[in-house]
Amino acid sequence: MAHASSYKPNTAVEKWFDDRLPIMRLMHDQLQDFPTPRNLNYLWTFGGILTFCLVVQLMTGITLAMHYVPHETMAFDSVEHIMRDVNWGWLLRYMHANGASMFFLAVYIHIARGMFYGSYKAPREILWILGVLIFLAMMATSFMGYSLVWGQMSFWAVTVITNLFSSLDSIYPGLGTTIVQWIWGGFSVGNPTLNRLFSLHYLLPFVICGLVALHIWALHVPGNNNPTGISIKTKADAIPFHPYYTLKDGFALSVFVVLFMAFVFYAPNYLGHPDNYIEANPLATPPHIVPEWYFLPYYAILRAIPDKLFGVMAFAGSIGLLLFLPWLDTSKVKSARYRPIYKWFFALFMIDVLVLGYLGAKPPEGWYLIVGRLATAYYFLHLLAVLPLLGWIEKPSAMPGSITDDVLGKKPVAAK
């Protein structure tokens, strides 16, 4: 909610500065005094946690880049050099590798929270779309970062994923092949590919930073959604961001860091794949090429479709469709709390994504393939049929009159 500025410069210097560049005013109004719904639960702490993840990835990544060598004959050994000879190199690298997993864990919870509480609905459509774009940029960045290790899984993941573009050959002969060779910078994945992946892996995080700034801006215009989905109506509905949410976010973040560091210190390779400790070898294909865990649901969708081009389209569509979620969901009620039917479909959708993730790690044969096709079908059915129709069919349950009424336990009023 755009609100009147409450910033008061205390000294002549602050006043002088405020007249020229009101950055202190911006910080005060947006980070300290920002009116925030008083009923946000712990699922709302993941925005802050994600910001932390981004900063950790940038700080560790910039330092790692000082020691890493993006060359096909030296990349793998330079990673081992970091692990063995660079001061604290092992810690930086394990934080960066596990940090990517933690980043995705947090972003998936963040996205699921948005879906459950209808945070993508008016007036937050742009906020949501920016979020989907951040997610896409994260996927591209992590994929490129994974390739830099130049282990067997890195190399073959790059080969498989870049080859997806060759499916365009079935639209116009030669088109896909040309694009793939243009991406590779040659006729196979090699040194030019590694160099450009490194360059882009360094570039994209700053694009993410820009998108995150817009995302926060778009958040601070309408203000936070909340578990009731009801907007702030009176002053009593809101509390200042600081100290209430700085402390709540701070506590949640510290618990999240415990989980993060448990992986870094005690199971740093648990989320990785042993094959990536074998140096890339273009002549030996690993028996099973699997992506990192956070890509598995999409990988399952890709492989569920027998036709290559349609598989790639489904793969792209599974995320692209999320851009249209604000319009696919026709219900006027935001929070699933007051949507008795949607609640169950939401749960089903979550289970569906988990099933797809499980299948993404299995070979696409027998029952795995059949279940994978059913799960893929439901994924699209949910977005393209269930959400639009449910808005017409479902009768929302009684809602509280305001955020404060809800917090203080006043009797709910009938839905309008």
Next chain:
Amino acid sequence: MKRTASSKLSIVSSLAGALLCAATFAVTPASAAEEGLMMKHQKWSFSGVFGMFDRGQIQRGYKVYKEVCSACHGMRQLHFRNLSEPGGPEFSAEAVKALAAEAEVQDGPNDEGEMFTRAGKPSDAFVSPFPNEQAARAANNGANPPDLSLMAKARVGGPDYIYSLLIGYKDAPDGMTLAEGMSYNASFSGHQIAMAPPIDDEAVEYTDGTAPTLDNYAKDVSAFLMWAAEPKLEERHKLGFRFMIYLLILAGLLYLAKRRVWSKLEH
């Protein structure tokens, strides 16, 4: 409605779901050990939160590597100096100097432009037994003995796998014919391995009273290879413990601060 049960439930279930998905995906079952392969899990001194290497064990393991494995397998990521660094076998600096001096290292070019060989120094990397892959294959019936620097992290099962492989040589079951020069191994994918049984009882002399058996050799060299793949494991475990204590105190204080500030609100 005071903080509805359903909203709490949704938080808990979504967090649990996310963790569950991370855990199930991480197992990457496609890569898990193939059906029917022998995998003997061992109690390693370095496993667990407080796990540390058994100094004597990895010293013996190095001896096994040097006297047996190194005839065919290189360890190019390691340097002799690593052998005296904290958290490893921790040989004395003098001992490492002597060990390094046994190696013949190519250096140069000298002032005449010629390459020459000299005795190794602690700063030198381990010398691989073959100059290139072709030479390795030519000497090994077409097979390329893999570098062992990262072996304990590059196979499902890690040190358990290496141990199982070394004790996994058996007679081929009836009806199975092995290809020329191959051996049967219960733990190797496809059960046919190009490496002949590399070691047997009493092949390496132990001076610390440990029984010179295949089982001990296999355990010791597996532990040594784990250290080689993860030389900062002890440092990691030690730092992790301190970090966790610090974090848990911080989390506790933040929780108390949060409660105190929020208690001013009616909710």
